[in-house]
Amino acid sequence: MxxxxxxxxxxxxxxxxxxxxxxxxxxxxxxxxxxxxxxxxxxxxxxxxxxxxxxxxxxxxxxxxxGFVDCHTHLPFAGWRAAEYALKVAGRPYEEIARAGGGIAASARAFAEAGDEQVLAQAGALAAEMLAHGTTTFEGKSGYGLSEAAELRALALAQELGARVAQTTDSTALLAHAVPPGREAGAWLDAVAALVPQTTATALDIYVESMAFGLDDLARMGALAAANGRDLRAHVEQFSTMRSVPVALEAGARSVDHLACLHPDDVDVLARAECAAVLLPGAEVLGDERVAPARALADAGAIGVLATDLNPGTSPITSLALIVGLAVRRYGWSAREAIMAITLNAAWVLRRSGELGxxxxxxxxxxxxxxxxxxxxxxxxxxxxxxxxxxxxxxxxxxxxxxxxxx
Missing domain, CATH: 2.30.40.10 (Urease, subunit C, domain 1)
Incomplete structure (x- = not known):
């Protein structure tokens, strides 16, 4: 060197x-x-x-x-869902699209149909695009497997992707992304408990929403993370106000992500906690979500973070610079706030701020x-x-x- x-x-x-x-x-x-x-x-x-x-x-x-740190992406995945975006623009709600077989289920089918090299080629090209836009570290999630074997495959491919790209990568086991067809949430979490020790992922994640998992499931995932020495992360308050944040904080969450529908009473609670508020303005714009109370969170002293949420359905965005632009315009954040949110604070979410950020x-x-x-x-x-x-x-x-x- x-x-x-x-x-x-x-x-x-x-x-x-x-x-x-x-x-x-x-x-x-x-x-x-x-x-x-x-x-x-x-x-x-x-x-x-x-x-x-x-x-x-x-x-x-x-x-x-x-170097920019993208602490919330869904790499690797297969294919795209451009047709769904056209439906959203025409006014179709995401929940309706998902219940009709779109959304996560559509990406799960694409992942199942794609070979390993096809998945890695797409993810590698996206990682190169991210690098060219300044992203030197990124996290990737499983979650498009929706079966025990497919989730383990996704995490193995994420590890292989990390070996092929210039960036530092981290893997999160989003094993509770959607309830698999023919399964019930509780039974699936039983299966998840058996999967966790087989993974090297540094964090566990769960999607809390009316069409996915509930507050009891969030608490259970937190206990599972603690028992296995993993961080808890959670997709919460994206489309509805579930009052997930107090439950996530009680469970020791490292971050709560999305927050477009965060209850006003939870702003100060979250801002006082040692838990990052990971905001995803790309998903808000392209997913036609509400705007997170980002200005209030920043003013209250939250550990504010921005990420792309790179995924094929709600935020097919690779550029953190673009995310900064959205945050400054839509949230009223300053450039100083935004740069900390994609560097030091994002690195903290991944437990890497002592080394980078x-x-x-x-x-x-x-x-x-x-x-x-x-x-x-x-x-x-x-x-x-x-x-x-x-x-x-x-x-x-x-x-x-x-x-x-x-x-």
Missing amino acids: SALSIEDAAQVVRPPAAGLPYLRLDRAGEVVLDGGALAIDGDRIAGFAPDATARRIDASGCAVVP SLEAGKRADVVVLDAPLEHVPYRFGHNPAAIVIVGGEIVHVRADQAWRIA
């Missing part, structure tokens, strides 16, 4: 103090945007002074930021050089701002029009 010296940046985006595991968003105004340099030695950040002996990257006019000496050198100051990310909505992407000290992607920056 060679040394790199990123110099003359308009902004080097840093947290307000070293060693923070996360930053509650009521402190986002303290994020440092001063200009300067970043030195990389091997796979580590060495410091913030230019290194005359290193390969130089000209970051003039640019922001230098941590912020520009600090000694941390792994996952770095993105943006082609303009940070404020341009939401402003130039739809534009890919990632000029140069560095993973573990290695330059892994350079946008063609930005190659001149590397000496």
Whole structure:
């Protein structure tokens, strides 16, 4: 590995103090945007002074930021569901589409019909697209198997995907995504309990919704996660107000995700907890959901996180920069709030914020050089701002029009 010296940046985006595991968003105004340099030695950040002996990257006019962390995707999956999107645009509710055999069930059929290499080829192409847009770490979920063998297959493919891509990856066992056909929720969770010890996934996940699993199932999944040394994550309050958050917090959840229908009484409760609020504005827009109370959560001091929710049905989005644009416009968040939500706070959800997610000496050198100051990310909505992407000290992607920056 060679040394790199990123110099003359308009902004080097840093947290307000070293060693923070996360930053509650009521402190986002303290994020440092001063200009300067970043030195990389091997796979580590060495410091913030230019290194005359290193390969130089000209970051003039640019922001230098941590590599983006996407802590909620549904990779790997098979196929797409564009026809469902047309139905949604025409006014068909997702619940109705799902009950008619669409939704998760449709993706489960596509996954069953696709060969392993076909699934991995699609997922690998999506991971490459994510990398080109600045995502250096991502999580992927199972959940499109809907049988014991198929869920284990999905998790095995997720592990193989991680071995093939440039990014760091984590796997979550979303074993309670939907109740499989011909099964009852309780009986399926019995089967899930037997599956968990066979997996290497770092977290368990459950979808709590009127057409999926209930609050008792959420509590049971939390107990199962604790008994097996896994984190609990939960899809909650996406289409209806189930009052899932207090149950998830009692069960020790690491994150609660979606929250479009979060009850007002649960905003402060969640904001005070050491549990991330993972918001998915892409799914809100494309799924025609309500808008999460993101401004209230940020003002109350929540551990706010953004993610793509990359999946074939409700958010076929690979770009976290696009998600930042949606969050700033729809939530009224600042660029500082949004950048923390896709870096340090997202890394905390995956238990990786001690190693990555912020520009600090000694941390792994996952770095993105943006082609303009940070404020341009939401402003130039739809534009890919990632000029140069560095993973573990290695330059892994350079946008063609930005190659001149590397000496």
